[in-house]
Amino acid sequence: MPDPKYGAAHQALRREWKDRVDAGGVHCHHLPECLEPDTKIYPGSRWDLGHRDDDPTQYTGPEHPRCNRGTARIWKQKAEQADTYQWFT
């Protein structure tokens, strides 16, 4: 069953990336500012599908959960400054 929190596009993209993460060699897409000491995303580890910092409607690729949450904080700050909070809620 698909997770109702996410759309079909997100699901399909996440499946695609999962194959690549499981094969190894994928690095965190939260660059150049990955928050972890090791940018590699290890097969079997937790990861989030990241968004572009400048355009939250665009997906980038796997990020460490910590890095992804950092991005969400940046959007919130930007949205509050721009008074467009409803845009992503």
Ligand SMILES: [Zn+2]
């Ligand atoms: Zn990272």
